[in-house]
Amino acid sequence: PGSVRAKFCWNGNQLFPKLDKELKFGYLLNGSLVIARSEEDKEHLNKLYERGQKNGIKRLRIIEKEELHRMEPYLGDDCIAGLYSPDA
Numbered sequence: 001p002g003s004v005r006a007k008f009c010w011n012g013n014q015l016f017p018k019l020d021k022e023l024k025f026g027y028l029l030n031g032s033l034v035i036a037r038s039e040e041d042k043e044h045l046n047k048l049y050e051r052g053q054k055n056g057i058k059r060l061r062i063i064e065k066e067e068l069h070r071m072e073p074y075l076g077d078d079c080i081a082g083l084y085s086p087d088a
Helices: 004-013 016-023 039-054 065-071
Strands: 032-036 061-064 081-085
Touching (some): 039 081, 061 065
Antiparallel strands (some): 032 081, 061 081
């Protein structure tokens, strides 16, 4: 938080759909998912979530195992949570 990158990253990310309409480079919004395989990993997800909130990231959320496996059914059973950003 507070870095130049943090300040401009989200806003720049939101420009891609408009730029794709103008330049036709094939932009596809598919989101971002960071996976946790342990309780320690889940703690790290929480830190990433807090950092994202401070940086103004919209619609960022932590998803638990059941929803995670509905989204990505081929993940291993050891995957217990995820940090999902649909706009990344």
